[in-house]
Amino acid sequence: MKNVMNYKMFEYLLDTDTDIKSDIKSDIKINSKGKNVKDLQIALEKLGFKLFIYGVDSIFGNETLSKVKSLFSFLKKDSEFKEYVDDMNLLEINNNTVTSEQQELIMELAEDDDLKNEISSYFKEVEDKINKSDVIGKKEIYRNIENPDEFITKVKTISKSLNINPNWLLLVMWKESRINPKALNKDGGASGLIQFIPSTAKGLGTTIEDIRNMDAIEQLDYVYKYFKPFIGKLNSAQDLYLVTFLPVALGKEDDFVLQAKGLSPEKIASSNPAIDLNRDGEIKKSEFDEYVLKGVPDSWKDKL
Numbered sequence: 001m002k003n004v005m006n007y008k009m010f011e012y013l014l015d016t017d018t019d020i021k022s023d024i025k026s027d028i029k030i031n032s033k034g035k036n037v038k039d040l041q042i043a044l045e046k047l048g049f050k051l052f053i054y055g056v057d058s059i060f061g062n063e064t065l066s067k068v069k070s071l072f073s074f075l076k077k078d079s080e081f082k083e084y085v086d087d088m089n090l091l092e093i094n095n096n097t098v099t100s101e102q103q104e105l106i107m108e109l110a111e112d113d114d115l116k117n118e119i120s121s122y123f124k125e126v127e128d129k130i131n132k133s134d135v136i137g138k139k140e141i142y143r144n145i146e147n148p149d150e151f152i153t154k155v156k157t158i159s160k161s162l163n164i165n166p167n168w169l170l171l172v173m174w175k176e177s178r179i180n181p182k183a184l185n186k187d188g189g190a191s192g193l194i195q196f197i198p199s200t201a202k203g204l205g206t207t208i209e210d211i212r213n214m215d216a217i218e219q220l221d222y223v224y225k226y227f228k229p230f231i232g233k234l235n236s237a238q239d240l241y242l243v244t245f246l247p248v249a250l251g252k253e254d255d256f257v258l259q260a261k262g263l264s265p266e267k268i269a270s271s272n273p274a275i276d277l278n279r280d281g282e283i284k285k286s287e288f289d290e291y292v293l294k295g296v297p298d299s300w301k302d303k304l
Contacts, residue, residue, distance in 0.1 A: 028098040032060040040064065040103055043110035047071065048120030052143050060098075062144075062182040068098055069146040069215070071106065074122060136300040137170045140179040145216045154217060158224040161231075167303045168237040169223070171296065172244055181216040193219050194244055200226065237304050238289040245288070254286035 026036055038058040041051060049067040051057075072091040075081050085091070090101060098106075109115050126149050130138050135152055145151045159166035170179065176195045177183035183192065190197045192211045201208050204222050211219065227234070227243060233250060234240050242250050246268070248260045259265045265282040269275075275291045276283050293301065 027100055028060045028103065030060060030062070030065065030096050033058055036103060037064070040068075040098065040106060043106045044068070044071070046110040046120075047106075047116055048123045052139075062180070065093075065096055065098075066144060066146050066182075068102070068106070069093055070123075070148075071109075071119070072102075073147055074119065134167075134303065135170055136167050136297075136303055137174045137179050140174060141170075144178070144180040144182075147217060151216050151220070154220050158220060161224065162227050162234065163231060164234050164240060165237070165304065167300070168234075168240045171237050171292070171300070171304060172241045173223075175241065175292070176244065179216075181214065181219050182212070184212070192222075194223055194226070196222070196226075238292045241292050242285075242288060249285055249288075252285050254284065254289070256285045258283045258285065258288060 026034075028037055028040065035058070037060045038056060040060075041056040041058070041064055044064065044067045045051060045056065049071065051063055051067065053063050054061065072093065075085075076088065076091050085105070090105065093102075109119065127142055130142055130148055130152065133152060135141070135155070141148045141151060155169055156166045159169050162169075173179045173193045177193050179193065181193050183195065185191070185195060188197060189208055191208050192214070193216060196204075196208065196211050198208050201211055201222075204225050206222060211222070214222075227240070230243050230247070230250065234243070239250060246258050246260060246263075249256060249258050257265045258268050260268075269280075269282050272283065273279075275288055277287050277290060277294075293304075296304075
């Protein structure tokens with residue numbers, strides 16, 4: 001396999017071709033648009049990273065960013081690859097920005113048949129492994145998570161510590177964020193896998209801003225920390241989700257109307273019309289339990 005970081009050629013192109021110079025010198029950030037974004041997306045697809053949600057749309061969003069991070073995570077773990085990159089810091093993503101040098105690396109990987117086949121084969125194996133696993137939300141995990149196999153392993157590990165079915169946790173994340181660590185509710189500022197709100201983040205010793213900058217693996221530490229006080233009290237997916245939504249209602253009877261200090265039943269219902277299934281201006285616990293499974297694929301229900 002040839003050295004993919006041919007910097008002499010890189011410098012030559014910068015000196016001799018105005019169009020290429022313009023493209024290569026332009027870093028890509030969230031919401032960047034244009035030809036170099038499109039070229040990056042095409043290169044990622046050549047390397048086996050299918051952009052399921054938006055495809056090659058020339059817009060740099062979280063889906064494209066997650067594929068770049070996933071690629072770089074693999075390259076950092078591959079001891080064989082270290083001989084091709086002198087400075088492994090090149091594989092670090094800072095401020096959600098893909099630098100011109102990083103773009104050049106990805107382009108060259110996509111044009112090297114040996115490396116391209118090696119990388120795409122690895123991620124095809126990861127996808128197959130996920131498809132054969134017993135977890136729910138496989139499609140979203142593969143779309144949104146940088147290291148999907150590592151993510152599933154960690155979900156199972158913390159679920160064992162919480163003494164719960166890992167699919168309960170995946171269901172909560174699916175309902176809240178579609179298992180997307182970058183999910184953001186612009187109205188209330190809730191962010192991340194289980195939609196942490198500012199006060200919750202503060203209570204866990206972090207901030208919403210920090211949550212937004214964490215990857216899924218890092219966020220799972222805070223997911224575990226949030227649920228840890230309820231170990232032994234979580235007997236269903238509904239219990240786990242209720243702890244996310246309104247912890248004081250855990251253990252209450254089915255006819256309990258959801259409310260808390262400073263939160264009237266009417267306010268909770270008006271703020272969450274999707275859960276007020278009978279539209280009577282209040283949400284009973286039984287109603288919340290029904291909502292938890294609303295919209296869930298039938299094929300998942302026997303795993304919950």
